[in-house]
Amino acid sequence: MARMSAEERRESVIRAATAEFARGGYHGTSTEAIAKRVGVSQPYLFRLFPGKKAIFLAAAERCVEDTIRTFGEASKGLEGEEALHAMADAYTRVIAERPEWLMMQMQMYVAVGAAEQEGDTEFGEAVRAGWMRLWDTVHLPLGADANETTTFLAYGMLVNCLTAMGFPPGHRVWEGMYPSARIKGRLEH
Numbered sequence: 001m002a003r004m005s006a007e008e009r010r011e012s013v014i015r016a017a018t019a020e021f022a023r024g025g026y027h028g029t030s031t032e033a034i035a036k037r038v039g040v041s042q043p044y045l046f047r048l049f050p051g052k053k054a055i056f057l058a059a060a061e062r063c064v065e066d067t068i069r070t071f072g073e074a075s076k077g078l079e080g081e082e083a084l085h086a087m088a089d090a091y092t093r094v095i096a097e098r099p100e101w102l103m104m105q106m107q108m109y110v111a112v113g114a115a116e117q118e119g120d121t122e123f124g125e126a127v128r129a130g131w132m133r134l135w136d137t138v139h140l141p142l143g144a145d146a147n148e149t150t151t152f153l154a155y156g157m158l159v160n161c162l163t164a165m166g167f168p169p170g171h172r173v174w175e176g177m178y179p180s181a182r183i184k185g186r187l188e189h
Contacts, residue, residue: 010048010058012038017059022103026056026111056111057126063104064130068137070094075141083141084152088180091156095163096183106164155181 004012016037020029031052035045049055074090075083095102108127115123135149142148155177163183167173174182 006048009038009040009044013040013045013048013055014058014062017055018063018104019100021056021059021107022100025107026052027114031055053122057123059104060108060111060123060127061130063101063108064127064134066094066101067091067105068130068134071134071137071141075138079141080143084148085178085180087138087141087152088155088178092159092181092183095160102160102163105160159183 013034017029017034020034020037023029024033031042031045034055035042038045045055049058070090071087074086078086108123112124112127115121135153138152139146139149142152159177159181162173169183
């Protein structure tokens, strides 16, 4: 069996960290748990990343980039309402198939708030920069209209919250959503 390169190990750490942080949050996840999930020692983990914060930020960055890629691929060649529904459908499909992705997003926002309360702005700067790339990704397909972009992202945050709280498809809280923003698939009864 071939040995993994440092870059392959780094990727496996990001995947493992995403799963661990999604479940336990930044403060509730140990680097030991991440190392164990990957099958490496903690000292090796710290050769790949300088510390826990760097691991978390790499996982957060990956989460944001995956969301940007999902929206970009879904809206390619589309505009306006067609783009809106394609992006909403693609996103709800992904978070239903990969719940750790959704929970990592939710943990990112909590980590930013907690860090900023402690005077640490690094989390916030990184997550806000990712959010702005996300904004730009959906802004043009939605006609470069700030209200449309805001509404789309607001619906997305509501989808995140309802899904994270476990509201099943068909529940009355979903009634005001456009159909493409309703959770389907894995969560359906």
